[in-house]
Amino acid sequence: MSYTRTAQYAGRRQQSWGRNQNTTRFVSPVKLGPVMHTIIVALMILVLGLIYLTQASGSAAYDYQASEIDQKINELATKKADLEVENARLSALETVRNSDVAKAMTQPQSTQYVR
Amino acid sequence: MFSIPRHITRSQLLAILLTGAMVLIVFRLFYLQIIQHEYYVALATDEQVKRLEIPANRGMIYAMDGDNPVPLVMNQQVYTLFADPTVVDEPKKVDEAVRSVAGGNLVVEDVLSKITDKSSQYKVLAKNVTLRQAELIKEKKLKGIGFQRVSQRVYPEGEMAAQTLGFVNYEGKGQYGVEQELNDRLTGKDGLLKSVTDVANVPLSIGKDNIRQEPVDGDSVVLTIDRNIQAKAQETLLAGLQRSGATHGSVLVMDPNNGDVLALADFPTYNPTDFTTVTDEKVFRNVATTEPYEPGSVLKTFTIAAGLDRNVIKPDSTFYNTDSIQVKDRTITNALKDVTGTVTMQTALDNSLNTGMVTIAQRLGDGKEITRGARDTMYDYFHNRLGLGERTGVQIANEQPGTLISPDDVQGNAVRYSNMAFGQGLDVTMMQVAAGFSAIVNGGTYYSPTVVAGRMDGSQLVREQHAQERKGVISAEASAQAKEMIHQARTGYTNTDLPGYYVGGKTGTSQTLQDGEYISTQTVGTYLGFGGDDSQSKYVIMVQVSGENMNLEGNKHAMPIFTDLSNWLLGYYQLQPRA
Secondary structure (H helix, E strand, O other), rough: OOOOOOOOOOHHHOOOOOOOOOOOOOOOOOOOOOOHHHHHHHHHHHHHHHHHHHHHHHHHHHHHHHHHHHHHHHHHHHHHHHHHHHHHHHHHHHHHHHHHHHOOOOOOOOOOOOO | OOOOOOOOOOOHHHHHHHHHHHHHHOOOOOOOHHHOHHHHHHHHHHHHHHEEEOOOOOEEEEEEEEEEEEEEEEEEEEEEEEEEEOOOOOHHHHHHHHHHHHHHHEEEOOOOHHHHHHOOOOOOEEEEHHHHHHHHHHHHOOEEEEEEEEEHHHEEEEEEEEHHHHHHHOOOOOOHHHHOOOHHHOEEEEEEEEEEEOOOOOEOOOOOOOEEEOOOOOOOOEEEEEEEHHHHHHHHHHHHHHHOOEEEEEEEEEEEOOEEEEEEEOOOOOHHHHHHHHHOOHHOOOOHHHOOOHHHHHHHHHHHHHHHOOOOOOOEEEEEEOOOEEEOOOEEEOOOOOOEEEEHHHHHHOOEEEEEEEHHHHHOOOOOOOOOOOOOOOHHHHHHOOOOOOOOOOOOOOOOEEEHHHHHOOOOOHHHHHHOOOOOOOOHHHHHHHHHHHHOHHHHHOEEEEEEEEEEEEOOOEEEOOOOOEOOOHHHHHHHHHHHHHHHHHHHHOOOOOOOEEEEEEEEEEEEOOOOOOOOOOOOEEEEEEEEOOOEEEEEEEEEEEEOOOOOOHHHHHHHHHHHHHHHHHHHOOOOHHH
């Protein structure tokens, strides 16, 4: 019967490690060659790029929301200004003078002063 | 012919070619990315980064209504409705929609023919369309219809105080009046948005050089003009002109206790909304500040005040009137004859005797001649103390200084100063006269006239420091005496004032100059007076009426306008008559 060693244990004397320190080290049996390293680095760059793009486009989405809100604010400000103009026109002297209330007013017969 | 050396294999040749190509590409990239870096960055920035101006709102202009500010000039975003006939696919629907929603704003009569005429892609159909109207039309989703947003000044009170306000031209600049004089203050400062944008010009925050500077709106200015007094001044002026047939007139109302201008009315007038329809530029001018004239006898009040302050006369001082008086080689006569003999200065003022005023001018000197000393004194009172012949600094564009010849000038001789004593030989504005007269009747303090009360901070009025004041230009005693003399001059002339109030005034009828000569076919009528209760004058009113080739008089044509306005003001201020 044979078995495959999944790990190698190196004796401490073979290493120049100090006393009372971990006397073993783990050595992965998986060996990555230069091509795999390149691919992994490329993938990491790709992932980072995607993250950047996601964030960048995410902030752009907020820009659109902000732009819509700005537009809404402008519209409301315009409506407010329109209402203020309308209010000013309705309370203008000429309008008041021609109102039914003003037309129904009469001159006082006499004026008494409190002294 | 080119041949490949035998020792180079085809694969080596391919490698050499590829390497060569790579080298070329590298050099090209180096050139583009390193050498031409700035150039292409600039190109990209131009394409991606937009500079958008954020317009500042022009400040509004308010008047007072008692103690409350009310808007006279406002801003409104309106739209110009246009059509592109090459895109319009349902002309009848467009015609119907535009007529039903914006019928009152149409600038063309036949909408249908305009939108079916495909010779132009831009046809303006309506102007000054409100946001609500624009929304209603947009809801109909009509093809080929567009809106262009514009900001415009609106005037809720119509023509009110038009010459004081001025207007804003199509370049956004104030013209005439307060709009021009305070243009910088009203304009504000535009903001800036520099940002990377998408194709629809929506600003994106991905750029590293984005800039956003908020606009600073212009100040909203509150005028001292009281809209009720202004409206009444315009009404009484118009009525007075209709009675007299005069074609031009102006009314100025001032608070003599602080120099606040309460009303400035001119006729003919215009509506600032329709300033483009005005054909005569003179209509834009504020007569009270921009058109100096010889005010005539109303200036006798200034001579009286100077004489009283210098103690050379008292109201009951006398002189011998022969209806004429000699000054150098000139004989000066009275307009009103036969009040001859020994008369008082009060009588001289009551009857507007030129000889009396020349006598005062002489008494300011050696009593016989209008000496250099007398002229210096008159100049000191008229110009230095009471502000004639110089700009008052009132915040209305194009104010004119007028002309008051100094005794240092060769023309500032005795004859000229004898004329000045009764209001001729000098050019002054109504604003100058009213401000100086205010000092005479308020106890002796000269206030520089102002039309600006302050500014709006939100809905609150923030009052501003008043312009300069000069105390003691005449003594309080001289002021009281002059005021009483002017009161007597009016009450001896007319009994049209409401009883129980203290009102005074002086007429003026001045000849006009044509080619350097006085003409008898055209006179200007003026009235200058004050009103209030026994404790204080509440207002000063100056009225001027004129017309081409018309002989208009202060007592007949200007005074009734003063009387109407004065009686109304006594009620408006709720002054109690003495018991």
